[in-house]
Amino acid sequence: MNPQHHRRTLYFAILFLFATVRAGAGQGIPIVPGDDGRFEYRDDFSTPKVLLDAFVAQDDVEMWAPGQLVSAGPVPRRQLVYRFYGDHPIRDVEVSVEQMSNARHLGGVTHLEVSDNGVDWTRADSSARFQPDANAWQTGALVFGADSAEDFAGRSEFWLRLTLENHSGLTSYTSNIVKGLLVLIAVDPDTPAMAAGVDSAEQAWGALRASTSWHTITLDCRDPGDGRAPHYYEDVDGWLVDAASHPLLHPDETDGFPISRRYDPATRSATGLGVFVDVGEAGGPLMARIVVNTALQGFRRLAIHWDGEIMGTFDTASCFDAETPFYVELTPGEGTHELRITAEDTGQVLIRRIEIAGASVRGWVSKPALAAGGPLEVVSASYLPDPAPRPIPRSSRAENAPRWPTSAPAPASRSSSCNDCMPSMKHSVRCA
DSSP states (O other), X not given: OOHHHHHHHHXXXXXXXXXXXXXXXTSOEEOOOOTTSEEEEEEOSSSTTHHHHSEEXXXXXXXXXTTEEEEETTOOEEEEEEEXXXXXXXXXXXXXXXXXXXXXXXXXXXXXXXXXXXXXXXXXXXXXXXXXXXXXXXXXXXXXXXXXXXXXXXXXXXXXXXXXXXXXXXXXXXXXEEEEEEEEEEEXXXXXXXXXXXXXXXXXXXXXXXXXXXXXXEEETTSOGGGSOXXXXXXXXXXXXXXXXXXXXXXXXXXXXXXXXXXXXXXXXXXXXXXXXXXXXXXXXXXXXXXEEEBTTOOSSEEEEETTEEEEEEOOBOSSXXXXXXXXXXXXXXXXXXXXXXXXXXXXEEEEEEEEEETTEEEEEOOOOOOOOOOOOOOOOOOOOOOOXXXXXXXXXXXXXXXXXXXXXXXXXXXXXXXXXXXXXXXXXXXX
C-alpha cells in the first residue's frame, strides 16, 4: 500500500473513533462555560482531533502531523475553520495561535481570520508582521482579542479560520508550522442568547394563513415533473423561456429549480426563475413564500420581482446547507401577474418551493403571448456628419519621385547648356 494512502486511511480510522464518542460533530464546538462564565479550548495537535473539531477539506487532512499542523509547496493553501456556538451571549473572545512561517525562502505565510457567520471574514493577524530571523523564519503568536472582540459581543457564535498559504508555486520543504491553538470565550451565563427575531413579513404570512378565507398555490420541486405548475427560466438575454423547448438550457430539477450567475463553459445556466399567477377581484393581502436552499455559494442579494418591481432582496449565503424560507408581500390586483426570482450578484441557489397565498389567488397560468406588433415607423432620427475622407497613402516610390513645379518653365533655347536645366532634372532630361 502507498504510504501516503496508508496514513490517510489511518487518519480516518482515528476520526471514526472520535466521532463515536463526541456529540454534535459536524456543527462545531459547543461553548460550555464554567461557573465563572469562561470557556477554554486548547489544542496542541498531539492527537488528530483537529480534523473532527474543525471543518477541514478532504484534501487537507494531511496537514496534521503529531504535535503540529504543517504545509509546504506546491500546495497554494490549506485551511481549517472552527465554529464555537452556545446558548449564552458572548462577552469577550481571545485567540492565540503559536506558529512559525518562512516566506522569504519557502513562500510560507500563515493568516488568522475571524467571522460571525462563517461567510464574511476579517483578517485578524498574519505571520507577515514578524521580523524574520537569520534563517528567514517568522516566529510568533497570531492573536485576536482586546478591543477587536467587541464586534462579537451579544452573539452566540464565533468563527475562526487558519490559512496556511504558500506562494512559491514550487515543491518546497515545510513552510508553515502551527504548534498550538488557544481560544478563550467569556459569556454571560445568566442570560440566554436571543433567538432570531420574526420579521414583519413572516408575521403577516402567519396572520394570513390563520384567517379562514385564503387560497394557496404551490410550485414544488418534489412534485412529479409532469404535474408541476408552468414555470420558466430567464435566459442570459433576459427573456423567459420554457426549458423543455430550449435547445441549450437543460437545468437539473432533481433537487430544486437552479439559477446561477456563474460562467460554466460546459453548460448554459439560467439566471432567473419566473411564474405567472391569475389573481381575482377579492381583496385582502397577497403574499409569497420562497423556500431556498441556502449554501456557501448562495447569492448575497436574491431579488423577488412582482410585475417588474422588486418586492424584497435577501441574503442566501450560509456556511451550512439548509432550507430557508423568505417572505414577501405582493401588490394585489385583478389579472395575470408575473413573479420572477433573479439575483444582483454572482452565485447560485436552488429554489425548492414557491407558494402564493391570498383570498384572490385563482391559480397558475402559462406565460401570456406577447401582443402582436404594429408596422414599423420612424419616430425620430439623428444623422451624424460624414467623416472626413481618408488620406491617400503615399508609397515610397511616390515620395522619392521628382517633384515637378506647379507652373511649366519657359522653354530653353537651343544654345542653353545642360546646366541651365533644373538641378533635379539635369540627369533625367535631355536638352535639345
